[in-house]
Amino acid sequence: MQNIPVRKANVLLIGAAMVLAGCFGGNAGGGPAGPADITDDIDAVKAMMPTTNMPTELKASYEGGMAVDVLNADAPDPDNPDYKISADLEIGIDWDETMGVNADITGQATNFQGESFVPGDEGNFALDGSLTVVEGSGGIAKEDIPGMDLGGGVSSPDISTGALSFQMTGTLTEPINGASGTASLLFGGIFYGDDAAGAAGTVGGTLYQDEDMLIPDGVVAGEFFLLRKPD
Numbered sequence: 001m002q003n004i005p006v007r008k009a010n011v012l013l014i015g016a017a018m019v020l021a022g023c024f025g026g027n028a029g030g031g032p033a034g035p036a037d038i039t040d041d042i043d044a045v046k047a048m049m050p051t052t053n054m055p056t057e058l059k060a061s062y063e064g065g066m067a068v069d070v071l072n073a074d075a076p077d078p079d080n081p082d083y084k085i086s087a088d089l090e091i092g093i094d095w096d097e098t099m100g101v102n103a104d105i106t107g108q109a110t111n112f113q114g115e116s117f118v119p120g121d122e123g124n125f126a127l128d129g130s131l132t133v134v135e136g137s138g139g140i141a142k143e144d145i146p147g148m149d150l151g152g153g154v155s156s157p158d159i160s161t162g163a164l165s166f167q168m169t170g171t172l173t174e175p176i177n178g179a180s181g182t183a184s185l186l187f188g189g190i191f192y193g194d195d196a197a198g199a200a201g202t203v204g205g206t207l208y209q210d211e212d213m214l215i216p217d218g219v220v221a222g223e224f225f226l227l228r229k230p231d
Contacts, residue, residue: 034115034124035086038067042225045200048193054142054162055195057096058103061229064089066109066187066203068222073206076219083218085114091133091226093164095140105138105166109185112172131170131183138166162191164199181217182208187224199226 041064065088069081091107112127141163147156165188173180189201200223207218 032124032126033113035067035084035113036065038065038086038223038225041065042200042223045192045198045225045227048198051162051191051193051196052159053195054160054191056142058140058162058196059094060092060196060231062089062091062093062107062199062226063229064091064198064224064226066222066224068185068203068220070207071219071221073217073219078221080117082118083114083116085112085127087112087131089224089226091166093138093140095138097142099140101139101141103138103140103164105133105164107133109168109170125174127172127174129170129172129180131168131172131185134167134169138164140164162196164189164191164201183220184208185220189224193228197228200224 065086067084067086069078070083070085071077071081087109088111089107089109091105093103093105095103095105109131112129114125114127116122116125142160143162144160145158147158149155165186168185168187169183171180171182183205184207185203185205187201187203189199192198192200203220203222203224205220207220
């Protein structure tokens with residue numbers, strides 16, 4: 001990786017995601033792999049269609065990835081991101097209906113890979129560190145929708161859908177010069193497939209320099225997906 005100046009390296013740090021290393025294009029060559037394209041993985045989750053039989057209890061582990069653009073905080077331009085970053089996700093969910101919208105969600109984002117589009121600093125890079133789900137930030141909303149009367153004594157079936165949200169924070173470090181930054185990301189999406197077999201949604205957040213935690217250096221926007229691991 002090129003030696004990226006401290007301020008620019010700080011902007012890199014707002015993580016984003018990728019898919020499971022080794023399964024979705026991990027780096028076998030030893031150098032930075034660059035961000036993963038998880039479009040096909042998100043499409044595969046969404047092809048399962050939104051969950052219509054959301055369970056009343058969900059105790060499961062999920063794995064997947066996220067991919068985000070990092071935009072200049074002073075003049076964010078979605079069409080011209082400063083960086084693209086991806087990472088792996090490992091998420092655990094412990095929830096039942098008695099908890100209401102609260103849920104015990106845990107997990108990490110790791111294996112951060114990215115690409116810089118900043119003039120003079122173009123190229124792939126990797127970041128050390130991880131993001132962790134903020135304790136108490138998890139939420140699951142289950143909605144029961146009664147069937148509709150279609151006439152002639154026929155009704156559509158009842159369905160139960162589900163949505164989830166959680167926050168991740170952590171410090172990521174550029175391994176060459178040690179520049180670091182603190183990322184805060186919010187994940188929100190819906191469940192897909194039979195019994196919440198997967199989930200997909202959006203990622204948004206900010207990155208703060210370690211030297212000045214009150215001033216955001218980067219605006220983050222992207223997507224994530226999760227797939228339920230076998231019990």
